[in-house]
Amino acid sequence: MADGDYFAEAARAVGCPHAPVSGLGLGPPLGWKERLKAGLANSGSTLWFLAGLGLLYALRVPLRLCDNVTAVTGFLSSLTPKFYVALTGTSSLISGLIFIFEWWYFHKHGTSFIEQVSISHLRPLMGGTESSISEPGSPANSREKCKVWRNPLNLFRGAEYRRYTWVTGKEPLTYYDMNLSAQDHQTFFTCETDFLRPSDTVMQKAWRERNPPARIKAAYQALELNNDCATAYVLLAEEEATTIVDAERLFKQALRAGEIIYRRSQQCQHQSPQHEAQLRRDTNVLVYIKRRLAMCARKLGRIREAVKIMRDLMKEFPPLTMLNIHENLLESLLELQAYADVQAVLAKYDDISLPKSAAICYTAALLKTRTVSDKFSPETAFRKGLSTAEINAVEAIHRAVEFNPHVPKYLLEMKSLILPPEHILKRGDSEAIAYAFFHLQHWKRIEGALNLLQCTWEGTFRMIPYPLEKGHLFYPYPSCTETADRELLPTFHHVSVYPKKELPFFIHFTAGLCSSTAMLAFLTHQFPEVMGVFAKAVSMISRTCVEYL
Template structure:
């Protein structure tokens, strides 16, 4: 019912936008005709004469006061715009017009968007595949000195692969260095330190840079690698914040003086955001969760355009720890968008909230007798979407596979992302009574050819090919393959899954399909989608009945 009402409102809005776009001349002549017809009842001539007499009696003082008032209002708006730009780095009027007014006024024409879908289908699909195939920085990565090194002290083995640490070194050089670092001795030393493979050499270089002046990146390196506890890391990050904030304010005033200053300001912005995010993570580790949530919210308001750090995933995990499920839903409503890159955190958190509404009363035996209610079907569909995005996560949440320390980088829809998600979110699933039971029943009832649609690029078994994660394996810490090999194998895996997710979304919304250069045409997709909807409920009931028969057999054996 809600979907029908939403569709009707969308059609009504599109009709209004179309009428105002193409029929404005007709509307204009209709208004003129009505004014001419109603000129006598409305006494338009008398009113015009009254207005003209009023304007003739105005003195110059009125115009001076009017000009002064308008100038005052314009000045206040200008001051507010300047303050907002200094604080948030963007124009308030532009942000409001783009984010809020443009969707309401229909800024994107439906016809042009439909025509551009066919021409830009290849680029959209390629962009989606590239964004999911590339290796992402883990938003919840651990601290090397205070957390990863504990594993080394106990087992004598390295928790991270060289491939993962090499990616981190590349990230550090990208975010914490710029072309003008050679002009400052401390930054020049840190530029070499980020390239060092030996941890002791990096730490020594950071101490050498601090002897010259207060270097924020040197404090970051010491907090990440030398500090043995979270409290020590937090202390060093606070010193880094003091130094980084001063550099950020100085470079902000000089950023418009040239490309060199602009690059330096961009580097200082990345350093400041990284420090504040790690400080929030320190507060989260030390049990000050509400303080961490406040710091993350302030950081997202201060730098709304820096979505590359995925701070919202840190915020979701902290809000789940506080059991603030309403706030979690509000964050999901903002970031669970088809235009943004999804993640296991977003998909499985949405499934957890849906399951929380019904999991405490969910019973496999009762569901097999009476069927699933509407709320239970919504929860099952949410779990289906999450499993479709990353099918590796349920095995870790259900503890069928042992967890290891999460890597510093993850591959979207891969095993490394599943490890990183389950490592931090398993406790949240256990806290919701019956959520893991509902996940288990739903996951067992999902046919494998729906997890891997039509067995494309997966062989006859329909299973995912074994992709080497950027994280170490369970038994041995083998090094990950080269990035070319990793991306090639990931692309084969994601071709079918990205097609299935995007086309099923388009089919549900009634949008035209984009050309993904795949072997599935419209008729096959429609048939598969209908079969999925018809078999989803039957597969769940089959699983529940199978478990029920097993329990009866056990009771008979005991008797």
């Protein structure tokens, strides 16, 4: 169901503050000297073209242009229709191959191959200069803004990802994603004092190992050296356990070992900087274990237990907000349908000074939608107008869609879901998959929520006609998301692209060239006499024009 213009106007009528316009480059008006220089610079190509025509006219006699044109015309007149059929057929085949290659390259890399070669190689040869300063919206600058975050709700490799591979034969994780996880593990679970404990030295090598069986073997070696090696139990729970029950059992063993090591580190933390680093590492291990235990409880249906563990973690370790434990808490509270508690969490974390996420924005939209969705009707809204509560709900949906425009297609089941990656790109397709994978059931549970979303989400795009240049409530949409998402998501998934790219000029050009030459070949084959007369007429007109010059 398409969104009517009324909904977009209603959302604007409530006076939402627009994002500050900055960086437009407005300065004092240019003087006549600057305008003259700019005009001369822009007219340089025209002057060169006119100079070339003048030179050609001046050299028409020494070059014997008329005689050469007459010879070419005579040669063309002697050609048979079969030659024209072969010529146009060959041209059609070549242009068709170029068209197919351009289309494939555009879908794989998002740019035109001919354009890229022209800009990268031919332009410098022809005297063009490449600006050393990137534009604000250019991919080079946007790439730096695209920070990859660890998925707070990431699945278990052994109990979930590997089972998917066994059933489908497809790999749900990319090498890039797993490499980022390996870096995270080395950051969280290692420190410079690992050489003091042989088991930690073995685990340091295990986290760097690419082969899963080798990592599991190293974890068992670490347990032989030290039966209280918490990180070894963590690795086995993540990668060897084939069920959530097995993973929980191993994490409980890791928790017992981790608490012992954590208490020892607390007692020695002030002895040296190395002991402080060791305490930080042991704290990370303990928090990770408790969080994964909470996720195991959530998956096994013990939701209140999971909520308690998460709340205790947030109270005991408030500095570790970058782990986004509140997103795990939000999802569990939604499963309990404790909407008042969800609102309390949002009041704390949906703050202008904190980083936003799809979970924050869409959960806020879901709560406002919940109050009006059961009675919402597009026909009634069109006749009588939107109530204040409905306007607030539409506003919240527009805000969420502006932050991540990929989510609605998954919530409305216009695109099929896949297993979420271990890392996500905020505002990208990977974040949309991770959010919808866990939250689709919460939207379905509220009557009319998806109907209201379907009626209003497309109205967001009318408020941001140029999302890469200017946003409405958020910064402009980063142009680097497509490239980063292609590295995070498996190849069998069709990555969602926003804003939708237009086909490059050269794809249209080669398609037209292929079609026109194929048509000429067909006409020449069917009507050789008529096309021969047509070719002679074209050559005669060309000769007349040259002789006139």
